[in-house]
Amino acid sequence: MISVSHLTKEYGEKKAVDNISFEATKGEIVGYLGPNGAGKSTTLKMLVGLLQPTSGNISVAGYSAETELLELKQRVGYVPEEAQLYEHLTLVEHLQLMGRLYHLEEELIAHKIVQLAKLFDMEAQANQRISSFSQGMRQKCLIMAALLHNPDVLFLDEPFTNLDVTTVTFLKSLLQRLAELGKTILYCTHILEVAETLCPRIMIINEGKIIADAPVADLRQQTNQTALNEIFVQLTETTGLDEKTDEAVRIVMEDTPNA
């Protein structure tokens, strides 16, 4: 369902994504982890066609990003990291806009909006402008829009940000069910607890390179750690955590430069 080979994205001298390759099969939920600025969001933006790769090949749902971008776009759902929305629109208007752009019929759009608004507990806010929404509600807007056109592949960049516990639990369950039905999900996050429970397979990216790609159990075995956050620290930290903490404490405790 997702096939990436030798994907690179350069910004001048800097390589945001450096020659990565991976594959994800139908019905798989892959956790894509990494520290801030590791290249997670850049990878996702290239996969959904928002960014042009410097080199490498992308294929999603059987369509090449280079030659069949329109077909590829029709089959993906994307939740971006930041909830940037047309805030003067209402929730209904926003979802109608997205549904129309994905060529859904008006009747189907209306039906899906009503059902999704009910499921995400947004019925009361459906005709209110997004500008009046809380961050959590905006996140729900993005998720609903990503699911509206029944995509084959879902790219989720920190989808649970600002959501309440009930919604997160519901979403986790929903994503698992969708995966069982054959949807492929690339789940990008740095919240490891969610990734650990939701994603059977974990990929870790650091400084643009994939440094680990295996099921959680295998990673535990490889690193001799039990918790995913310990595995993550061990794989991504270049200097020791204790030394770094000592250094930070020393800087914080300094009163004046001459003290």
Next chain:
Amino acid sequence: MLEKIAAKFGACPIQYKLLLQTEKTVEGRALEGKQGTTKLSLSLTCAFCFLISIFSTLPVFFGMDVFTYALIGITMSMFTVGMWTLPYFDLLLSPINYPVVAHTPVSSRTYFLVKLTQILKYAVLLLTCLNIFPSFSGIFIRGDNITILCYFFPVFYPPIAFMAGFFTIGVMTAFAGYLTKLYSVKRLQKISKSAQFILPLLLPASFFLIPTDVVVDNYKSVLKWLYVFPSGWFAGGVSLAVSTLERPGFIRDLVLTGIAMFSTLLLVLIPLRSIAKTYSKYLSFLMESGSRQKDRLRIKQPFLARFFKSREVYAVFRLSAAYMLRDRQILHQLASGAVVSLIMVAMFFVRKIYPIEFIEYHYAIGLSPGFTGLFVFLGVVTVFGFLSSVEYSEHWKASWMLSLVPLRKPYDLWRGVVTVTFIYIVLPSTLLFFILATVLWGVMGIFFILPGLLVVLFSVITYPKPESSIPLSKEPVEIDRMTGCLAYGISMLIAGVLVGVQFLARFIHVSVYIGVYCVIVIGGLIGFVYLFRKRGQKTV
């Protein structure tokens, strides 16, 4: 007594009475002012209204007819009520104290009726002060068409003056509602405070600005233009009530009364509905019957959708139309363009730079360069005002959504914007000018519209689209006015050439003129359709 009336409308009389009392106390304290700035108290306002009322009676001593007398009195009354509404609007209409009662079982209907009573109380009080003297002094009006009913002037005049007052409050409420879309509440409060001082100054200033000699010398010919103003409609009502039936102005007064009644009903009901809607939004948090009930979400099938072949065009049409009416940046641009255009046109008329004769002046089959120029000027200014600002938005970062979707023809996005321009700007302005042309030239009016319409249509279709075709995708700080100015200059040049060619053709022969006219209109329409289709065929 008020409680009994409120109870008939479904409010709880005890809650109504208590809330009304609380509102009165809160308002009284708000009027006391703070930080040394004393607000104009109600008693002072009433005294001021009495003074205006006395001034309004003066025309009776100059032997004016009923219509003019009523016109002056009602204009003064409407102007004062309008001014009064500005500073008090926020105090009366904002449900700022709703959280105080939000946790209590007060129904939204009771709360709304309390607010409505407050508005009506002040409106009635002020209108009484404003119209008490003109009502009684109207008995002394004398003229050829006056009947014995003139002695009942104090009975006929107040209801009509009150209706005019409610109409003004309706207009001001609707206007304030529109301004809230353009400005923040704080900014609006500042504007209303400034308007409180500036607008009353305009009244005496208007005596110097308006060419009064024209008004005095040619009152009869100027009079018909006064029917355009709402005060003229209500004055027609007064005239109808006390004048004879067999007189030349009877039909005029009848029509004016009809317009007055219809517009009052329309304008009072619309703001009231809007206020009620705002209240219900806030008061939905009140506990109605002990539990909050959720309305089932219903989505209507959009009527216009069936007329669009491309889903993308329709999607962006809806997006751009929504932003046209909601984005401050775009609204500001459209409003300022419209105001500047109207002021310029008004200046041309008043100062005879652009006299009406020039607009009426026409050749052969009746094509007027003046009229075309006016249509092109207003049409193109508004079109470019919109097109140059629709590229930008305060929510420009959200344009990632339009990049994400599978678009076979990216130009479809811009076609959505172009469709908005046709439907929301070109169509209404064409209709407006068509009506004007029909008034001036009858059924031949259509020939006066077509050349101007062509220039406006071409200005829309040839406006340089943004490189990405994506509307609302640029940060407003980057606004580039050069493109708009250049396109505007070219449009004006085309309009000038169009008029010039026809002018020359008329000098040669009338048949040449007709031929040139037909070539311009038919060729222009074919060219427009060709360009419109050609642009839409561009694919990725």
